[in-house]
Amino acid sequence: MSTPGAMHGEMPGNLPGRPGGEHEPLLDMIFERRPIPPGAPREIHDLAHMLAAAAGSAESGELAGEAAALAAFTRQFSPPGTSPAARRPAWGWLSGRPPRGKLPLAAALVVAATGLGSTAAAYADVLPAPIQHFAHRMVGAPNGPGTQQTQPLSLPRPSPHAQLSTSPGPEPNWAATTLSHGNASAAVPQGGPLGDRAKSADGVCAPRLPVMKGVPRRHRPRSCWRRGPGHLPGRHSR
């Protein structure tokens, strides 16, 4: 056997003093992964050890690609038309995030049902007295048996002549009109619902109802609770 371009000393079986040559059968034993005889030269044993290490079992990190290969395998052998999402186990929703969009929808439905139910209960006059009273003031529901019928609290519209303060001073002109609970209609002209707001000339959102000075806080409509000296029209961003 000869190979063009190979030097004589490089031909297998002609390498005196080197592995190969007379040791060619030993090299073949290495290739075939057969045990080397104990009487073989030390270089042959070193070589066999080195190559055995190269062909040894898996070391750390060498199987890191298993998950990706298994994923490719699973995709390949999934039934036609079945998406990976469809093959997700049924209990997957327990361990993962809820499906996007379903939770907000359920929450909205619960809130809507609660609101409608509460309103219906208020008009049916079956709520506890304090809540019924609150509903009476807020949405005009019956005030309940045995309680004094009062007009639903409504926010009077300001008189066309009323002047809303838009000055950026520390204390707006809250006290343009004094309103006392129970005679709101007498104090101010009848108007829209409580909490209406009007925009002043400069676009600042200001309360249409002048401040309810003298009205106990618990009797003030909810929209007024947060009104206070610190609430300045000029602090609105808009």
Place this chain on the structure above:
Amino acid sequence: VIGTAFRATLDRARTGDEGAFASIFRDVQPALLRYLRVIAHDPEDVAGETWVQVVAGLARFRGDEQAFRAWLFTIARHRAVDAGRSRARRPELPLELTEAAPQPTSPDTAELVLEAFSARAAVELIASLPGDQAEIIMLRVVAGLDTADVARIVGKKPGAVRVAAHRGLHRLADLAERTSVTR
């Protein structure tokens, strides 16, 4: 090497048995990765592409374990060649870095191999051989393929493969001998 159970394992893998496929993967992957470390720049990426192609063709494959290994390493070599061409079209490293990163040839590596016999160090030492010799030794020793299969994979005649393999072993023995003299 799985051995006599390989055919049954392969049949189960063909029907979609993940456990059977995992057995084959764990048996072949170390050798595949070490072979690719010698011939490819991104061995993990090329190994991944190889497995994707193996999975795609698994249902059509017919043969024993030796044929399966030969088929898989043939795919791996093709993917490595493709990756090398792609890398050549889009070089990412400056020239001086590319030239400064040949395979390690220092006696330290050989010393490390002889002392610790770790697979990675042994593969690094084999990678220090000329390319064709290193590849043929990896296919013969690490992949466990015979001369005829290796010849088909690398596109050489079986005699040329045998000569290259022996030359590579001589060089490795030289490295080992030098290391023992300097110690």
